[in-house]
Amino acid sequence: MPSTAINIFATLIAAPGKEEALRPILSGLVPLTRQEPGNLQYALHEALETPGVFYVHEVYKDQAAVDAHMSSPYLQKALSEAGPLLGGAPTIVAAKQIA
Secondary structure: OOOOOEEEEEEEEEOOOOHHHHHHHHHHHHHHHHOOOOEEEEEEEEOOOOOOEEEEEEEEOOHHHHHHHHOOHHHHHHHHHHHHHEOOOOEEEEEOOOO
């Protein structure tokens, strides 16, 4: 990965009973985000032992690409739809790869 690449790790937890409704909203972000010019990787995961706990690993070429993603209309729509289905605020961590 380029040294300026920014990794984003997000954890989203569905409210009880909302897993099935949240899953397609989050899955729908994958192909759209992967088409962004500054996106290098976008993968959605779900915990094996705790269904409804989702992890997203994103890699962008630089901060401008992160900003473009965060302001994209489809992401804003998905966040709006997902909000009522979440059990709390998502945890988002930005990191750089060091090894």
